[in-house]
Amino acid sequence: MNKNDNKCYGYLSRINTPDDLKNLTYDELGILAEEIRLFLLDTVSKTGGHIASNLGVVELTLALHKVLNAPLDKIIWDVGHQTYVHKILTGRKDSFESLRQFGGIAGFPKTQESEYDIFNTGHSSTSVSAALGMARARDLNREDYTVAAVIGDGALSGGMALEALNDAGISRTNLLVILNDNGMSIAPNVGGLSRYLSRLRIRPFYYKTRESMQAFFDSLPNSGRRLRKFLHKVKSSVKSMFIPSMFFEDLGFRYFGPIDGHDIKEMVRVFEQGKTMKGPVLVHVVTVKGKGYKFAEENPGIYHGVAPFVIESGQVVNSRNKNYSGVFGKKMCELAKQDNKIIAITAAMTDGTGLTQFRELYPKRFFDVGIAEQHAVTLAAGLAMGGAKPVVAIYSTFLQRAYDQILHDVALQNLKVVFAIDRAGVVGDDGETHQGIYDISFLYTIPNMTILSPASPNELKNMLDYAIFEHQGPVAVRYPKGSGHEFDGSDTPIEFGKGMVLKEGTSVTLIGVGKVMNNIFEAAQLLESEGISCEIINPRFLRPADDELILKSAGKTNKVVVVQDVIQEGGFGAYVTGLINNARIGAYTKVIGLPDKGIEHGKTELIYKKYGLDPQGIKAAIIKEFYTNN
Ligand SMILES: Cc1ncc(C[n+]2csc(CCOP(=O)(O)OP(=O)(O)O)c2C)c(N)n1
Missing domain, CATH: 3.40.50.970 (Thiamin diphosphate (ThDP)-binding fold, Pyr/PP domains)
Known part of the structure; x- marks a missing residue:
């Protein structure tokens, strides 16, 4: 956020930590919510990212940070793709234009990025387990703070979430679970639980209708007793149709909801109550995915995780062709x-x-x-x-x-x-x-x-x-993300355990795995300009590998390099190394792959460059390994 933005982001520009929310009135929080939506659209339309999920949780995030005392209180976000608002409120709005960019802030919670990010997520359905673990550790340490998990209805379809609810329900541990129910996973949510939640969502409608029916019964004259009895029976069967038995309460949770996930005041009231209760509490919050941005509300699936887009038209700047x-x-x-x-x-x-x-x-x-x-x-x-x-x-x-x-x-x-x-x-x-x-x-x-x-x-x-x-x-x-180049011979029929030579050479054998094949061709050109003749192999089968083809080439070139955009340990590179060593043909091997640690976010080309999988990096590694005296 730069200085000129202060005018359109009057409230947002003054929020640097969640403490800055505490004294805002509900009207002011409402204005802040709209500013956050504009800010999200402004930045994510340029960087790409999970816009729909974040637009849906603006009020929910504000209410949570108003009630809880982060970072002392802990909030664990399931999947973590919906943490942009949380990041904006916890001191990261000024670097938001670097979202998901190489060297910039991550699109998911990262404990190393901020003390407000409590637990790294990315894969779904882990939040309740992690939150319960933290809550149990808190109790063992005799500490006093709130632990909350925010989980979507989609994430709830993952078995691990149900395993955790099953455990938490009988735990007597103080734990706040916020179920963010928008009826959507990436696409409309599926399964029996999802159907159950949609029945729960109509509870408020049922209770309203029941109140009007009651008023009507009460207005009936005494002579209408039989009619009243009959209507009472109808009411009971309507109730059993609409109000499902309380699954969460049966599991051992105190259940609140469903409440409007865009009503900050209501959420603050319920979260305050839930936070002070003994034992596990589940607050069911109903939100609209993509809230406030017409195109995302109408097509939440498309805007779930999206490439950069044009705000006015909703058009996605993307090339999905031939991927x-x-x-x-x-x-x-x-x-x-x-x-x-x-x-x-x-x-x-x-x-x-x-x-x-x-x-x-x-x-x-x-x-x-x-x-x-x-x-x-x-x-x-x-x-x-x-x-x-x-x-x-x-x-x-x-x-x-x-x-x-x-x-x-x-x-x-x-x-x-x-x-x-x-x-x-x-x-x-x-x-x-x-x-x-x-x-x-x-x-x-x-x-x-x-x-x-x-x-x-x-x-x-x-x-x-x-x-x-x-x-x-x-x-x-x-197969990799995105598109790929064709090469001569790709139509050759697939035969069990057989690879193919894509280019003959005499000095060094290059075996490529996955998308880096293109970089290998470029690296070969660079090497050949220095007089190093490259043979390129497309293994096709990583397991069982084409031993005969690999050993034949190794016998010719004496040097075999496997280039793979996966970790170096285990797998194909390790297999080829073992194969050549065991064959005792005197050939040398090298595996160029990724180190055995988490690989950060950023454009794939930049990641390749950093870890030496770009053409120059591959060339440099080969020169260093085989053509430098040291
Ligand atoms: C184990 C796993 N499988 C698939 C995904 C891909 N994924 C990311 S978000 C998402 C949908 C999550 O839906 P929900 O929890 O309801 O969140 P919403 O985006 O609707 O707010 C899916 C399937 C994932 N992150 N983890």
Whole structure:
């Protein structure tokens, strides 16, 4: 925020910590809420980010920070994509233009960024567990502060959230859970719990109607007793239709709500009450996703996580053409037409994984299970056991959730499940919690698991054909975010365990995994301009690798370099190193990959540059390793 903004942000410019909210009147807080909305639109339209979720929680965040005494009191935000308002109120508004940019503030809570960020989140449904843990630690230490978890109705569909409620409910621990219910996950929320919440949402309407009915009964003359009795019966059955039994109270929570999540005064009243109660309390708050910005209110799914956009028209400055997810979705529709046993499964990411058209064309063969990756995988195992051909499309980072289900339910039984692993490799702006850089390493530990890695969109299509129609047993096809270049030979049919040479050379062998293949071609050009002849291999199969092809090339060049935009430890690079060492052919190896630590947010190209995966970095590493005397 620069100095000129002080005029349009009269209240906001004076807020530097949550303490600055404490003395504002409700009218002033209302004006501040509108200023925050303008500020959000102004900045996020330039940086891109989770605009709809944040517009929905403006009043909720203000009310929470007015009642609680952060950072002494702790607020844990589920997923954490809705913390922009929290960040604005906790001293970070002046650097907000750097949101999600390399070196700038993160799009999710980061304990290293601020003392107000209490727990790092990014993956869904963790907040109640973390909050309960902190509350129990507080009690053991005999300390006195409030711990609150803010969880969306989408995040509530994740099994872990239910496990935590189950534990917290009987805990007698003082804990405040705020359920932010907007009826939406990224797309409209799914499942029985979601239906239950929508029934709860009409409670206020029921009570209002009941009051008017009561007034009407009371006005009836004595002679209308029979009619009154009859109407009373009607009232009871209407009540059981509208008022579901209290799930949260049955679990052991004191339940308040539903209350209007845009009414600051009402929320402050209820939060004050909830904060002082003994035991776990759940406040059910109803909000509108995208509140205050017409385009986001009308299309909250599109504006959930969005690229930069034009505020006036809502137009998104984005190029979704020919990206891997789009290619996957289209190919799935073609394959499903050929074979009616093919099933697509997503865990709340229909659009992100490119399956929107599949859902429309084959609704009976499409399952959105909610934010439930573990269930998605075991559901696929069941489907495979029953003779169907399930394809589970999950982002690399979220598949981490389902490690045991992949191992125990799919792989040990050698079931034919196809894992379509989207966003594999560096993902950019979402950063540390969302990087798809661990999947190869963990999939390498899964028995019977075959791992394929296309080097181009065309190859992805061919690999899907192979995985669905030819392969036996579990198979993972991992592909990156965004678009990719084609190269000669990408149409060559996929053969089990076979890679291919993309370019012949004599001095050094370069093996590329994932999106960095483009950088390898550029690095090869740079090296060749210095007289170093490069052979480039597209492994296609990361497991089982094409040992023969790799050893043949190693025998020729004597130097093998694996370049991968995933962590160096474990996985393919480590396998190739072991293969060459064990073969005792005297060849040298090097793995150029990411270090074994969290990789921050920022444009993918900048991350590549920082960690030496850009063409210059690859060239420099090779020169240093093999062509420098030291
Ligand atoms: C384990 C996991 N799977 C998928 C996602 C992707 N994701 C991010 S936000 C979101 C929807 C969350 O909905 P909700 O909690 O209701 O929050 P809202 O955005 O509606 O406020 C999803 C599916 C994730 N963050 N973590």
